Amino acid sequence: AQKITQTQPGMFVQEKEAVTLDCTYDTSDPSYGLFWYKQPSSGEMIFLIYQGSYDQQNATEGRYSLNFQKARKSANLVISASQLGDSAMYFCAMREITGNQFYFGTGTSLTVIP
């Protein structure tokens, strides 16, 4: 089974609107971390936000927030007030306590429409 699943290959959002990018994960570890990364067309990978499995509150970083639903094993990224510069690929990732590697999803391409 896939460790990280991103079911939306492409998303469009109007500028200034909010958008949710979906991510589900699969693990039996009690402790894990969930991460979101942004990859603009220039290619670099930019860390956005982190959520720990034991965190009681959803993580927020500026316009980014993570809608963490542990029972459903989902960690959706919410971008509020979308900007043209948000157009990029977004990757969800997980790290388990029992392993060393990060598992990445296949990514969601977000396009912000003016």
Add this chain to the structure above:
Amino acid sequence: DSGVTQTPKHLITATGQRVTLRCSPRSGDLSVYWYQQSLDQGLQFLIQYYNGEERAKGNILERFSAQQFPDLHSELNLSSLELGDSALYFCASTEGLSTYNEQFFGPGTRLTVL
């Protein structure tokens, strides 16, 4: 700027050749990860080192090898190159092995095999 450096930024070579990609992690980071990202593909985990020792291995071909040196920089060696090895190769570093240690990515090396 993530603090992770990769050289060279671009590399063009011919099939059958051998190349070496270099990565310097962020100051204080002990762990280095290598990824391959082919066109329109997600990130494929190759290998991870922690403080000089190999800790995890992913989909790394036998033609590829890596090492982490005492000064913590890492090199990825790609030999007998094939057209399909053309990709963006990322190095990423983390401070430790905890689930909350986020990865910081270098700018990548774009390899083109002709």
